[in-house]
Amino acid sequence: MTAAAGRVVAGRYELSTVLGQGGMGQVWTAYDQRLDRRVAVKLLRPDKVAGQDAEELRRRFVRECRVTAQVDHPGLVTVHDAGSEGEELFLVMQYIDGADLAGHLAGHDPYPWQWAVAVAAQLCAVLSAVHAVPIVHRDLKPRNVMVKQDGAVTVLDLGVASVMDADTTRLTHTGTPIGSPAYMAPEQAMGGAVGPYTDLYALGVVLHELLSGDVPFSGSTALGVLHRHLYEPPLPVRRIRPEVPEALEALVLRLLAKDPQHRPASAQEVYEHLEPLLPARGTPSGAALDPARPFLRPHAPWPDRARTPAPQPTPATPVTGTPGQTGIARAVDEVKRLLGEGRVTQAVDILGALLPAAAEQHGAHSPVVRTLRKQYAATLLDDGQYRRALPELRRLADERAAEAGQADPQALRHRYEAAQCLEQLGEPAAALAEYRAVLPYYENQYVAAGGPELAHDVRRRIGHLLLALGDRGAAHDTLARLLHDVEHTHGPGHPLGAEIRRTLQWLGQVRG
Template sequence: MNGRVVGGRYELSALIGQGGMGQVWTAYDGRLDRRVAVKLLRPDHMAAATAADEMRRRFVRECRVTAQVCHPGLVTVHDAGSDGDDLYLVMQYVEGADLADHLAEHEPYPWEWAVGIAAQLCSVLGAVHAVPIVHRDLKPRNVMVKPDGTVTVLDLGVASVIDTDTTRLTHTGSPIGSPAYMAPEQAMGGAVGPYTDLYALGVLLHELLSGTVPFAGSTALGVLHRHLHEPPLPVRQLRPEIPEPLEALVLHLLAKDPQHRPSGAQEVYQALAPLLPSPGGPTGPLDPTRPFVRPHAPWPDRVGQPPAPVVPPAVPAPRPDVAAAVDEVKRLLGEGSITRAVDVLGGILPAAAAEHGERSPVVRILRKQYAATLMDDGQYRRALPELRRLADDRTAEAGPADPQTLQFRHDAAQCLEQLGEPAAALAEYRAVLPYYESTDRDRAFQVRHRIGHLLLAVGDHTAAHGQFRSLLYDAELAYGPYHHLPGELRRALEHQRQFRT
């Protein structure tokens, strides 16, 4: 494969990584004459044939969403597409050592270095979770330490692309992700969120401090069982010199119940900040405390500088053409340019409201399209208030049982789930379920399925098991035993049974 040109532009040079998610090559960008990294994925090798097309669709969406995240601790995405049977992702080439090698070369790892690594990862996770995106596979092999000591996170969004099965298992029955770093709710097939990445950060920090992951075993299932049932060994029992607050933070991150972990990456960073080294000391190459000891120089302040030039008032923009903008949105959506369509819709809504009235049919259609397009673009945080507004307006007009009202509330529940708020999502799904049970059996089954996964995410395993059991009984009566939903439920229940036993 050496010398192969991918996408008509990227010539593969050397294989630098290989695993269950594909291969990573160094390559040369023939158009811009630069070195890049190219990740190749084979959907037909990682999923059942029926899921390969879905994986391709998710791949395009995840690449588009992750490319919107701008942070110095993330690899820049240059390009993405398909080449023959392969999906390819072109990224910035990062020099340095991955964290697993860095740990092996410096064991025992200085605890100050572990704090420096974790603090930088908190900054990355804070930016990623704000989108919101969940990494799902944070581990040392997915973290690079560059020569200046800064860390870069790899494979953002890739685990989500491969995770096309709602049970979080591949068609071969293997768990998605890396078992040693997998949170209990992820191992059980529950809904994932920012709290899942925080657990993985706790595993990674435990490994840096102790030299080993908190839960190991000879089989993936055995490791996942330990995540679910065994308490981690406090790191000060292995290295007494580690500060007590750092040990307490690791145990907080490794809480079995997601609701007992820190509230977010910002809270973790605040706990780490007092343990960071003071600025000014010398540091060597690949020292992850360097960004804190010798940070980049700040932008100069404006004291003593001449005042900024006065900008004359802008000429009033011409009145926008709402009809033309609607046609433009249709064209953009047809081309798959969803992000541009979001910008056009967001820009035209105020003008449409001024021209036609806030409650006019035109504005409501535009607002509905805007919310749907935001969801397609992965902008759940912006979509949620639009959906709630639409739901409230529709409820006032047509009542809570109206199909459109229910759809808006269902979509709001999806947003809450994606934003890592499982308890709020659970409440929203439960609120709409009685209406669906009397009007739409298929949607009711889908909602009950999501409720089961969210119960796992909030740590109520007994209720989740009961939810899946009752849904399996009803789904087999409705669809027969060979339908895909009973099959998924049986696999999920068997997966949970293995953990319990």
């Protein structure tokens, strides 16, 4: 099915005019026939993404939309609806009356440095909320940022880059990375693990562009741009704009550090550095599209929000009294039904509310409670709630290892999933240590079921994490040895081998 003016998507959204388009699809203004309002509809083509299974892509798309819709922040575009129709995925969003940041920058040359600070501060507030979930945007750039008429900044496309590429920035069959090379962090360009630090690098590129009028690294080819990201230092902005405060220049250089560990620790930290440079409190001007206008300290991130424990779940279905075996069985059946309908968040809430009562009735270490806790951890993981899943998985791993030994398959699986949580939470060093700890058990085939396959996956993840930590030599050696073993086991045509070979080829080109 092709998009055309007048076409009605999902029986209610009538397409009107094209707002923009790219390799993955189009964005349209549309009319919501049911609620009588203007919306924006993004249409994505799964068949445009090399190497992706269409049904798996649809499943991940819906899951990602569900997770991102839970982020409540005025600096994020509101998601109204999402799904698939025919060969397309669609995302229905709030219509933003304003200009994208790229057009805004082009219309104001030079861009006032106070405006640049105001834009960056608003972006920090958004990223602080997003990273606390945790979600990584992966494609922060001026085209994905809107400046509304009142000067407020709104971020678009949260989660879309993640859907288009499940394992960080995958190379397409043409050898071109998915994403925007001009705004791509070194670890992302090399196919390493991404985290909040990746978005902070992109923020540094955006801030450099606002202050200097150009991105720090440009070139005639994507490979040339990525090579400069990896090896060239950025030009300090005060050499172009001497009026820029020294503290602001220093912050931009920290954000553009090649090593993620040398960047600021969080978006909130960046905000605190920007705050003294924000416009003084007072009456904002009446001019439209002035990004300094909202600042009476509006949407500042909450202190230490990323480290605030998640609230206890509120059950969607009340659990009254102390449930017996029959009550637990009914609740488990309800959870299965909800999961079958894709209502994962409700299933998580029911399990979270059921566990304390079940532990009181049967004992914290009973088989019934152990089964419920495993389902709870697995559901949290599937729902992308990595911060809440991590302690559950660690506890399950420790208890199982104490009973059956460190080489027990279930204990190892829980540790492997805990490492995945650490990876998603933007803790590459901790994830790397955990993967390295479980790898010998899989390599020595202590685990009969799936050992070699899991060993290959763990080694691949180790290689990507080494890239994220800036150790490209070790990453290259790790992936080269893995490629040899994969081809020895499965032959040269295996998909994992092809993926590793592309990454190694890219890595070799850039290093050369």
